Amino acid sequence: MDFSVLNEALASKSFDKIADICDNLMIQVAAEGVAFQDEWPFAIHLLGHIYVDDVNSARFLWKSIPAAIKESQPELVAAWKIGQKLWTRDYAGVYEAILGFDWTQETQLLVTAFSELYTKRMFELLVSAYSTISIHDAAQFLGMSEDDATNYVVSQDWTVDPDSQMLTVKKQAIVKEQKLDPSKLQRLTEYVFHLEH
Structure with missing residues (x-):
């Protein structure tokens, strides 16, 4: 074969x-x-x-x-x-x-490769689902020790509260790209032309 x-x-x-x-x-x-x-x-x-x-x-x-x-x-x-x-x-x-x-x-x-991809997926899940999460829970999701998980998320601009052992999630900026629809532009042009005449 x-x-x-x-x-x-x-x-x-x-x-x-x-x-x-x-x-x-x-x-x-x-x-x-x-x-x-x-x-x-x-x-x-x-x-x-x-x-x-x-x-x-x-x-x-x-x-x-x-x-x-x-x-x-x-x-x-x-x-x-x-x-x-x-x-x-x-x-x-x-x-x-x-x-x-x-x-x-x-x-x-x-x-x-799957393990690395899965960790990335889990990190994205945490970003989308949580505003704060315990260090312990984040470590479970990321498959890391608590120290490694803390270092990993801090490198992604999360903040850590050592007293409560909580992490504050930094939300990613959402970039929304607007698509230009030619038919809408045509209608808008006709509408403006109609208003002017």
Whole structure:
């Protein structure tokens, strides 16, 4: 089986393409009627869906994998633990699942990239959902120690109250770009012309 396209995507760190590449390869192989399950990179395929935040597709893929393969591939089971924690919104559990397995070198790149992306998503969630949050809770969301979480958010211009152990969230400025609709401009021009004449 030719995994060169998948290998190129992994090598170039195009992790957002992994799920689509694997889905397309799986369709091709299934159309050819070739047995592929033993050599299929299920863990990477599953993590590809998790990376692009497509937990529904990850669940579907997990359910379609034969039990014998799940039993023989501990890395696949570890990848699914991440998916389970995402599904149940166990934010701290996602980090525990990431750190709780000794990933292969090939998979480690994808897991590390996902972990960084997930931390960024969690930070954006905190910014949008909170005006203040405890250091402990922020650390849970960000998968960091309390000191690391404090340093991370302070570097993003949040403030910390050492007495109450609370963080004040700095809201990001919302930049809204107005789009010019030519038809509205035309109507406005006609209206002004009508008023003047």
